[in-house]
Amino acid sequence: MTRVRKAIIPVAGMGTRVLPATKVIPKELLPVFDRPALQYVIDEAREAGIEHFVLVTGRNKGAIEDYFDSAYELEAGLEAKKKTALLDELKDLLPEAGAFSFTRQQAPLGLGHAIWCGRDIVGDEPFAVLLPDMIMVNDRPCLAEMVEAYDRVGGNLVSVEEVPAEDVSKYGIIEPGETRSGLIEMRGMVEKPAREAAPSRYMISGRYILQPEIFQLLASQEPGAGGEIQLTDSMLKLMKTSPFHAFPFTGRTYDTGSKLGYLEAFVGLALESGEFGAQSREVVEALLKARR
Numbered sequence: 001m002t003r004v005r006k007a008i009i010p011v012a013g014m015g016t017r018v019l020p021a022t023k024v025i026p027k028e029l030l031p032v033f034d035r036p037a038l039q040y041v042i043d044e045a046r047e048a049g050i051e052h053f054v055l056v057t058g059r060n061k062g063a064i065e066d067y068f069d070s071a072y073e074l075e076a077g078l079e080a081k082k083k084t085a086l087l088d089e090l091k092d093l094l095p096e097a098g099a100f101s102f103t104r105q106q107a108p109l110g111l112g113h114a115i116w117c118g119r120d121i122v123g124d125e126p127f128a129v130l131l132p133d134m135i136m137v138n139d140r141p142c143l144a145e146m147v148e149a150y151d152r153v154g155g156n157l158v159s160v161e162e163v164p165a166e167d168v169s170k171y172g173i174i175e176p177g178e179t180r181s182g183l184i185e186m187r188g189m190v191e192k193p194a195r196e197a198a199p200s201r202y203m204i205s206g207r208y209i210l211q212p213e214i215f216q217l218l219a220s221q222e223p224g225a226g227g228e229i230q231l232t233d234s235m236l237k238l239m240k241t242s243p244f245h246a247f248p249f250t251g252r253t254y255d256t257g258s259k260l261g262y263l264e265a266f267v268g269l270a271l272e273s274g275e276f277g278a279q280s281r282e283v284v285e286a287l288l289k290a291r292r
Contacts (some may be wrong), residue, residue, distance in 0.1 A: 001154050004147050004209055005051045006121075007128040007211045009041065010114035012058030012105040017258045026061050028132045030262065033270040033280075036067065037256045039093065040135045040258050040269075048143035050128060054118040055219055058108070068093075068100050110228025115210075116218040124212050126150070129231075131259035134206030139273065142207050146247050149183055150209050155243035156235070159207035160184070161253060168195055171203035174246050177275025189232050191224075202246060204232075205253055211242050 015027030022030070028038040042053065057064060071090070078087040101121045105114050115129060128143060136159075137144040145155050160174055169192050176199070177185030189200060208231075217234035224230035235244070254265035268281035 001151070002125045003049075004126050004128055004150060005049065006054060006125065007035070007045050007050045007052070007143075008054045008056060008118040008122065009038075009045075009130050009132055010056045010105075010111060011038065011064055011132055012056055012108070012114055013133075013257075014058075014108070015257075018262055021151035026064050029063055029067060030256070032135065032254075032256060032262070032265050033273060037135060037265070038064065038067075038132050041130050041132050044136065044141040044143050045130055046126065047141045048128070048147045051099065051141075052121075053095070054121045054127075055100065055102050056105050056114045056117045057102055058105050065102050068095055070094065079198060087161055087205055091253045108228075109228070110223075110230055112218050112221055112231040112234055115231055116215060116229070119212075119215040119218075122212065122215075126209060126211055129208040129210060131135060131206035131254055133257035135254040135269070136205070136207065136249060136251055137254070137269070138249070140290070142247075142249050142251065145249075146207060146209055149245070150245055152181070153183065153243070153245055154247060156211055156214075156238065157183075157209040157245050157247055158186070158235075159205045160202040160246040161205045161249050162201050163203045165198070165201055168193060168198040168201055168203070173198050173200055174202045174204065175199035176202060176246065182248070184246040184248065186239065186246050188239070189236060191230065191232055194240075202248070205249060207247075207249075210235075211238065211244065216236055224242055 011028045015022030018027055029036040055064060061084060075087060075090065103117050105117050142159055144160060150157055163171060172189055172191050173193055174186050175188035177187045214234055217237050218229060221229050221234050224233045254268055255261040256265045271277055273280060
């Protein structure tokens with residue numbers, strides 16, 4: 001069984017839910033405490049053993065490519081000022097040469113279309129998908145646990161989390177089967193079902209491991225909800241010939257795609273910082289006290 005060594009990260013979104021902050025700054029590069037949101041997702045993938053990253057970009061996203069390149073003037077300035085700790089930190093963030101590929105999604109045709117744009121780079125092997133809005137925090141990275149599960153069962157995997165019944169209409173919800181060794185057999189998926197029609201309370205939460213056959217299905221997929229090529233529509237077709245399992249993620253997920261979600265992520269990750277966590281708590285508590 002071919003191991004998972006490539007990942008597609010769709011970063012072409014306009015970030016309209018957090019405008020005007022994203023008018024000129026890609027939403028994926030908005031800082032979440034001490035680093036861009038995208039850096040957390042890349043770090044998670046690296047810890048899972050991902051070797052090659054396929055970033056599907058769009059117009060006005062050139063800063064993302066620059067972020068993963070050397071900044072010669074900055075590095076030279078840090079070296080001249082003997083700020084070696086900062087210089088080393090920047091160099092540690094640089095990917096190995098050739099480890100990143102960038103491809104353009106010319107029109108906002110949906111997540112499924114964005115994944116399809118990476119087909120020639122991924123080729124005929126299983127691959128991961130990480131949604132950059134979702135920062136997932138746990139003692140062990142979500143994708144690393146999913147890769148371990150994939151090595152046991154193969155097929156396709158998606159991460160899921162339980163949500164309150166009143167929230168199921170906001171998400172893609174799985175139809176669960178039997179649970180074995182911590183994985184839930186998937187029998188189907190429903191996009192934003194009504195509360196009374198939802199087959200479970202497990203929402204699909206932003207991490208996938210998929211077989212390359214999904215590309216052929218996406219190539220002929222008709223537009224679905226919102227007039228976009230929906231990944232879940234092709235996943236339902238693939239489910240007829242290839243097994244799907246859900247991995248219940250039990251850590252903390254921050255959705256940075258909205259203003260309040262971004263605020264929660266910023267504060268939450270500041271509080272979890274090993275170096276600045278205690279000081280961050282003092283700042284937050286002082287602000288709350290001043291407003292009572």
